[in-house]
Amino acid sequence: MSASHVTPTDHLYVYRNVWEGEDTEYVLAPADGWIVSISSNEERIARWDSSITVPDHRIVIMHTCSFFTIFIHLGELAPDVMAHTGEISPDSKWYSIRSTPVPVKAGEPIAKMGLTGFDWSVHDTDTILDFVIPDHYEGENWKIHTVDPFQFFEEPLKSDLLSKVVREIEPRAGKIDYDIEGTIAxxxxxxxxxxxxxxxxxxxxxxxxxxxxxxxxxxxxxxxxxxxxxxxxxxxxxxxxxxxxxxxxxxxxxxxxxxxxxxxxxxxxxxxxxxxxxxxxxxxxxxxxxxxxxxxxxxxxxxxxxxxxxxxxxxxxxxxxxx
Structure with missing residues (x-):
């Protein structure tokens, strides 16, 4: 909760150190699925070097009809993804309904990491969080379906991921639905x-x-x-x-x-x-x-x-x- 994220955020923040030389690190698909939408925002400028600019993409992967992964602030699209979508200019969007979804396999590159951090969230439409009035979140309709991503990983990857999580109290991915009817919470x-x-x-x-x-x-x-x-x-x-x-x-x-x-x-x-x-x-x-x-x-x-x-x-x- 801070700045424009006044209410608890539905996504985790993943960070890395500033890289040296050419950036070759890609974010990989966490599971098999299809990329169904990509939003391209204005390029981001590195705070440590204003000569470094990278694309800014929001990518939605559909794993099943009810299970999705969302990445925000990813950089240059992976070549195989770009070959399918073509160039996506800043302030524009690509949707699979205009062509066909981009198939991805677990472990395949989807985009470069961007700068030093990106947002990551997982959503299951069969899950509805305990907000008093869920309809108030229609503007970000994925929010009420946010789930802990770590539970879906197998060992040893699950433990490797959890070892990097700052929060030590369960649930390790945090909680965003604090509404309690009849109270101010x-x-x-x-x-x-x-x-x-x-x-x-x-x-x-x-x-x-x-x-x-x-x-x-x-x-x-x-x-x-x-x-x-x-x-x-x-x-x-x-x-x-x-x-x-x-x-x-x-x-x-x-x-x-x-x-x-x-x-x-x-x-x-x-x-x-x-x-x-x-x-x-x-x-x-x-x-x-x-x-x-x-x-x-x-x-x-x-x-x-x-x-x-x-x-x-x-x-x-x-x-x-x-x-």
């Missing part, structure tokens, strides 16, 4: 907006209307409040690793225990520090007010630079969020 959407659909009028930074009250992706015992709106908190100055995702002083109260009977709750938003920014930092950033109003509705307000004892209650700047 989970994902919320600003009143008047509808989840992952584009804003009225089209386009827009829809994630600015998102809010998540949940837990850290590495250490789920740590409470996190991830806020899309402009809170007035100066992250660059006071928490340059937060990107809108804050720890709370005292690590509580647990959002899973807060419901309509709890009344007004005051969280003191804190910076984050330590390995992978998991620990609660020493910088107080402001107060987050939240109250569960019932009927899948909460009222919230962020008061930057104020301690909880300095805040009496909601002002006219408070906002309504719904499931």
């Amino acid at each position: 989970g994902n919320w959407f600003q009143d008047g907006t509808v989840g992952y659909r584009v804003l009225e009028g089209g386009g827009g930074k829809y994630w600015e209307k998102h809010l998540t009250i949940a837990y850290d992706w590495i250490d789920p015992t740590k409470v996190r409040i991830s806020i899309g709106l402009d809170t007035g908190i100066n992250d660059e100055q006071d928490c340059n690793v937060c990107f809108g995702n804050y720890a709370v002083r005292g690590n509580g109260p647990d959002p899973a225990t807060i419901g309509t009977e709890s009344g007004l709750i005051k969280y003191e938003l804190m910076s984050r520090t330590g390995l992978n920014n998991v620990e609660i930092g020493n910088t107080s950033l402001g107060t987050f007010l939240v109250q569960h109003l019932g009927n899948r509705t909460i009222r919230i307000e962020v008061i930057a630079g104020k301690l909880p004892d300095e805040v009496i209650g909601f002002s006219d700047a408070s906002l309504i969020y719904r499931r």
